[in-house]
Amino acid sequence: MRVEYINPFVESAYNVLKEVLSVEIVRGELYLKSTSMPVLGVAAIIGLAGDVEGRVLFDMSKVTAIQIASAMLQSMEMEPIEELNDMGKATITELANMITGQAVTKLHNLGFKFDLTPPAIFTGDNMEIADTGVEALIVPMDLPFGKIEINVAIRERN
Amino acid sequence: MSNTSEAVDRTQGGEQIREAKQRLGGLHQHQLQEQDDIETVDYKMVTFSLGGKDYGIDILKIKEIAKFAAFTYVPNAPPFVSGVYNLRGDIISIIDLRVMFNLPAQRKAEGSPEDGLILRLDELMIGVVVDSIDKVVGIVSSRIQPPHPIFGDVNIKYISGVVEKDGRLYIILDVDRIFAKDESAPDEPEPLTAAVASKDSGLSPYQESPEVPTSQGAAGKNEEELDLDFIREGLVTFKGFYPDEVSSTWLHRRYPEWRAERKQLGTEVQLTGEEDAEEFLRTFYSPYSGRFWGEDYVEGVKALLPEEMPKNISVWNPGCGKGYETYSLATVLRMRYPDHILKIWAGDKDLLNISTAPNLVFGADIIPTLYEPYLVEAKNGFAFSSQIKDAILFEYHDVANTNAVPNVDIIMARDLISFLPPKQQALVLNEFSDKTSSGALLILGQNEYVSETLGWQHVGSAIVNAYRKL
DSSP states (O other): OBHHHHHHHHHHHHHHHHHHHOSOOEEOOOEEEOSOEEEOSEEEEEEEEESEEEEEEEEEOHHHHHHHHHHHHHHTTOOOOSSOOHHHHHHHHHHHHHHHHHHHHHHHHTTOOEEEOOOEEEEOSSEEEOOSSOOEEEEEEEETTEEEEEEEEEEEOO | OHHHHHHHHHHHHHHHHHHHHHHHHHHHHHHHHHHHHHHTOOEEEEEEEETTEEEEEEGGGEEEEEEEOOOBOOTTOOTTEEEEEEETTEEEEEEEHHHHTTOOOOOOOTTOOEEEEEEEETTEEEEEEOSEEEEEEEEOGGGOBOOOGGGTTSOGGGEEEEEEETTEEEEEEOHHHHTSTTTTGGGSOHHHHHHHHHHHTTOOHHHHOTTSOOSSOHHHHHHHHHHHHHHHHHHHHHHOOOOSTTTHHHHHHHHHHHHHHHHHHTOOSSOOSHHHHHHHGGGTSOTTTTSOOOHHHHHHHHHHSOSOOOSEEEEEEESOTTSHHHHHHHHHHHHHOTTSEEEEEEEESOHHHHHHGGGOOBOGGGSOGGGGGGEEEETTEEEEOHHHHTTEEEEEOOTTSOOOOOOOSEEEETTOGGGSOHHHHHHHHHHHHHTOOTTOEEEEOTTOOOOGGGTEEEOOOSSOOEEEEO
């Protein structure tokens, strides 16, 4: 993945999570992966198009997702959720959208033109994701609620 | 009325028939004269130009000649797909051959139609966009000559032959090949799998290497073998260095030296830690590792560059580290081919190193003067000007993973393969063969060798170790 793309994603993930959740966040070591990998239980996915092609995947366990969604809802003075209902899913999707949106804005300022696709969310047990033909950058983020893995797979259109 | 007119006709008729007979007779004679040329024409092709050269496609493959306007863009399609087109109710895909073969395209005014051909391949109809359609040319199929790499703007496997007609050279494209599915698979070099297999069967490179000193007795050799095994293990453990496929020759050359050095110091031959391993590898690293190339290396690389290069030069530089060698190579290519379009894919899996590469700033003291025309002053020193910078795309990339690098003309991978586990070494070498066509240049580390059975011929000099694809 192009070096210039890395920081915008790492920074915006860190900033957005910190801002909306108001908790301490520890960024793990970044690494690369290109084989199939397990999905923790809830995965929000956003496609990217434009100068590049690829996608960003936000991967977390169901428990983490419920806690994050609850924390976000409570910060807006809404009821927390007990299970991952429509509201919870919409909240996680929105979080993914905010992070990706901010990253893309940063990239735009650097002169790279990206478009986003509407986010989608997958939930289930024992899921796996395989990308053939594109290498993924993994940005692990440790939160008090558990960990979120941000999985960015982008390649240049050539 | 009718009678008189018939009468007139009849009187004139005689003359007309005579005239016609004469004409026919003339034609017949004319035909006889040309028969030798015409009768043997057994192959017709539609000719067109792409990037200033003449090409042809077998007329039997062509449904019609068309002008395309207003394609429908298809998102996420490969870049050479211009879009889809509605041909009287049939939807066909339009491929831009110039993009497909990386040829410069003539710019047409916005909205003006593109020249193209509609091909019929088995059941499939495909439209192709070209610069301009020329004409239909009939030729004698026995005059078609096999393709030669020198015409190679287009990958040679897509060319079915070359033919000369009326002083023009036409390159005949093999459209079945171009649009066939998975055509690249048979091109994989077989020898590599053989090489891997031999390794799996337990033959160590040590046994294969001809450079093992044989002057000593069997007992001495055994001890040496043991030593080498330990050293090999030490290199793997301490430095992640695998002296297998490409660097086993070097290992055997280095070993006697190393033993002499250690004897002199009175220390053990074994590698006891990272320091020892680093010391052992001291003579392995290529010249100018982690620095800008000096004049001798620059001249050495320049001497290897071919006279003829495609207009768009693509280069792959995996394991580029902080980017010093990438910038050096970019500068050499810019000097050598000032008017070509240059694109270098450079990657490294060390995040810290690669992160600094795109905005590398350095002091004037570490850069030789020959780079001066390509530098600009930066905040804390110098940086490369945009004509060099814009040609390079630095990626955080592990060469063992899948990549999106297109076919390239030059690969530079100095001191990279030796630091990969044997399986990955084989995969990467395979990948190098896959991404290149005949004539491509491969620059390896000073002490790394690939066998000719993998399709690479050694062309390097004493300064630069390089191979050309056969």
